[in-house]
């Protein structure tokens with residue numbers, strides 16, 4: 001799968017429409033009864049072709065996830081279905097039919113009754129000869145496949161059997177049809193009208209008021225649409241309406257109407273806002289809902305407090321850099337006693353730097369003071385072979401800026417990491433993803449492109465703040481974004497990275513698939529071994545982050561190729577399907593996580609994301625975002641914030657600056673949670689912590705609040721336990737045998753249980 005994810009606002013809008021679409025009884029469901037065959041033959045498009053011997057396959061999961069392992073290239077899907085003429089009556093407009101085929105990895109041609117009707121997400125009206133020439137080099141896996149035909153199109157056979165044949169070309173990785181919906185419907189109001197709730201975040205106005213902007217789009221080319229708009233704010237705990245507004249509105253054709261609501265809300269109580277528009281002539285209802293953010297993290301006080309990792313690893317003679325994350329009213333004064341020889345601390349910034357050569361473990365006594373008090377804590381420094389003893393915390397450019405990343409945006413992010421206060425909670429890395437590379441010059445030196453005029457200067461700047469900097473490349477000739485990779489230049493590239501001062505390398509498989517299209521396990525390891533050797537030759541600690549989407553169960557051998565972390569899945573998106581699909585399958589990798597070796601379920605999708613240059617506010621509800629950070633912390637996952645740091649809203653800050661939650665991710669024992677209960681409606685995960693206590697995540701998988709009972713037996717606990725609500729940082733009392741939690745829809749509770 002090519003992973004270029006450019007989410008234009010148009011696609012975002014289409015997705016919103018899809019979410020809002022209301023199915024009528026007569027929609028033709030295409031979720032089942034697909035037939036599948038590997039290979040390629042245009043005769044398979046023909047309605048009369050006999051596909052009886054083909055295998056059955058579901059359309060909502062890639063073929064690799066349905067037992068068709070390691071297959072790339074051409075394959076076909078076919079389905080037979082009657083399209084009833086009465087379907088036309090289900091729509092107000094009655095003019096067009098839409099065939100929705102989820103998404104397709106990577107490229108597709110779609111045939112209806114032997115005739116080509118669509119290609120890579122674009123409808124083909126009239127005639128085009130199918131042939132072999134369709135664009136199959138470029139990954140189009142992220143596009144919605146929505147093919148729209150006029151009802152008068154002669155290729156549709158009303159009231160008769162129709163054959164839809166989908167020709168797929170997969171370039172590598174997962175392949176085939178996936179996502180949703182799979183359906184034939186009449187184009188209707190929901191195709192033209194839709195709410196956009198992701199233009200911005202909810203804003204807090206003082207302590208009791210909230211404000212939310214929204215807009216409604218009308219993409220019809222011919223109709224102005226009028227009706228009544230109803231907006232309600234409802235409390236989750238009792239369903240009470242705490243705000244209501246009704247108005248009559250008209251949304252002109254091809255335009256959008258923007259407005260905002262302001263209402264009184266208790267920012268600690270879950271609630272949601274429901275928008276509905278009832279179109280006057282058709283009576284059709286278009287609806288959307290948005291969870292209202294509620295804050296669980298207690299306010300930061302003026303008293304000095306030391307946050308972040310309690311253990312730090314460095315190789316002998318590598319440059320040392322560690323900034324003590326601390327909060328409290330400034331100015332703070334930092335002190336570190338018993339530092340290993342060669343290291344010193346800056347008492348104003350809290351940055352420990354220098355070089356130390358003696359292998360071994362040192363307990364450094366740290367203190368942070370201001371006029372209100374003093375905080376102390378021990379930091380274990382381990383000089384040895386291992387680095388990244390706790391999962392990296394930082395930011396990466398991909399999920400917000402995509403290929404539009406630049407020196408300016410990276411510097412700005414570092415500045416925002418500091419000024420937002422996030423760096424004071426342990427967020428350290430500022431990582432450049434794909435899009436910085438130019439080419440190797442005649443001496444084989446990698447040159448950054450025009451957007452990065454001075455890479456060394458950029459690294460120095462980031463280090464001067466006590467932060468660290470990461471970079472990205474591919475073992476292939478090209479990266480996933482089509483930029484220059486490291487193939488055959490590995491040693492020179494690693495030396496260059498070290499020369500600039502790079503601290504983290506994300507090494508992304510991408511076009512290496514062209515070198516070994518069907519890689520064996522050894523071939524999967526090979527490019528990472530080559531880069532491992534190159535990295536070990538330089539005098540710098542560079543976190544080695546493997547990115548190959550989990551191929552060959554990378555968690556079983558990532559450590560062998562010296563990976564400090566390895567992506568376990570494909571790319572994440574800001575949807576519940578993507579988040580839960582990735583997060584809840586991490587159990588099998590759990591035994592392989594340990595200090596310096598982390599499973600990586602991909603970067604965070606909170607705040608303003610968009611895969612650049614245009615951004616939208618995450619489509620995850622507040623509860624889904626609590627689940628995201630809770631689960632990632634339990635998984636001991638590297639956490640790289642994927643949003644625009646200049647627009648951190650109070651809710652996102654509350655998610656990222658809860659020191660007790662982060663301490664679970666950063667726990668020095670380095671164990672990953674395991675799933676101890678998997679029910680269709682909920683899951684319970686448990687992580688062992690260094691102090692002998694256990695962190696417990698209780699996740700509600702349903703769309704309704706749920707009371708969930710956890711048995712101490714399942715958690716492998718006996719006797720009385722002190723239970724702490726980690727998000728609220730509050731003890732809840734003593735429990736024995738079992739306890740019950742009320743968990744929000746798609747939400748999570750994070751608890752810490754300590755023996756009494």
Ligand code: GAL
Pocket residue numbers: 002003004398433434479480481508510547570571
């Ligand atoms: C993908 C990778 C993404 C991002 C992108 C850059 O393969 O999974 O996280 O790095 O490439 O092109």
